[in-house]
Amino acid sequence: xxxxxxxxxxxxxxxxxxxxxxxxxxxxxxxxxxxxxxxxxxxxxxxxxxxxxxxxxxxxxxxxxxxxxxxxxxxxxxxxxxxxxxxxxxxxxxxxxxxxxxxxxxxxxxxxxxxxxxxxxxxxxxxxxxxxxxxxxxxxxxxxxxxxxxxxxxxxxxxxxxxxxxxxxxxxxxxxxxxxxxxxxxxxxxxxx
Numbered sequence: 539x540x541x542x543x544x545x546x547x548x549x550x551x552x553x554x555x556x557x558x559x560x561x562x563x564x565x566x567x568x569x570x571x572x573x574x575x576x577x578x579x580x581x582x583x584x585x586x587x588x589x590x591x592x593x594x595x596x597x598x599x600x601x602x603x604x605x606x607x608x609x610x611x612x613x614x615x616x617x618x619x620x621x622x623x624x625x626x627x628x629x630x631x632x633x634x635x636x637x638x639x640x641x642x643x644x645x646x647x648x649x650x651x652x653x654x655x656x657x658x659x660x661x662x663x664x665x666x667x668x669x670x671x672x673x674x675x676x677x678x679x680x681x682x683x684x685x686x687x688x689x690x691x692x693x694x695x696x697x698x699x700x701x702x703x704x705x706x707x708x709x710x711x712x713x714x715x716x717x718x719x720x721x722x723x724x725x726x727x728x729x730x731x
Contacts, residue, residue, distance in 0.1 A: 699719065
């Protein structure tokens with residue numbers, strides 16, 4: 539009886555000829571999108587044809603400069619930014635001073651400190667802080683530009699021109715820097731005959 543049942547099942551259309559089905563292949567997990575490196579972003583920035591094209595790249599680089607690698611430093615910086623937004627300059631300054639004390643190798647802390655010192659009228663301290671930021675991060679085009687601006691204000695036109703040129707070598711579309719270079723080139727190096 540069992541044999542008859544088995545044979546009848548084999549004779550049914552489709553049963554004997556059906557191939558065993560393979561389980562569906564699991565979809566391949568999506569590869570995570572790799573964020574571009576700082577070197578790749580600087581290469582893109584040099585190729586940018588306009589300030590509008592350069593701006594998002596500048597923002598990504600600025601975010602990389604802000605990244606300290608320390609949750610504590612990032613927290614202090616975000617609190618300093620909030621204090622600045624609330625016009626609490628004293629608290630913001632104390633927080634940034636704490637950042638530079640616990641992370642003296644963090645260039646963005648020094649650049650932020652320089653902005654606060656400059657706003658408070660302490661230009662000497664701002665110059666020192668900006669120089670420190672540039673020494674720690676030689677490709678920090680914002681710090682180079684700011685330091686160039688301060689040197690220009692104090693009459694060191696040759697030094698300012700060098701810093702503006704360094705900033706433009708990194709970010710050829712940097713707003714305002716081209717104008718400063720043209721003006722200072724005529725003043726420092728004279729006009730071509």
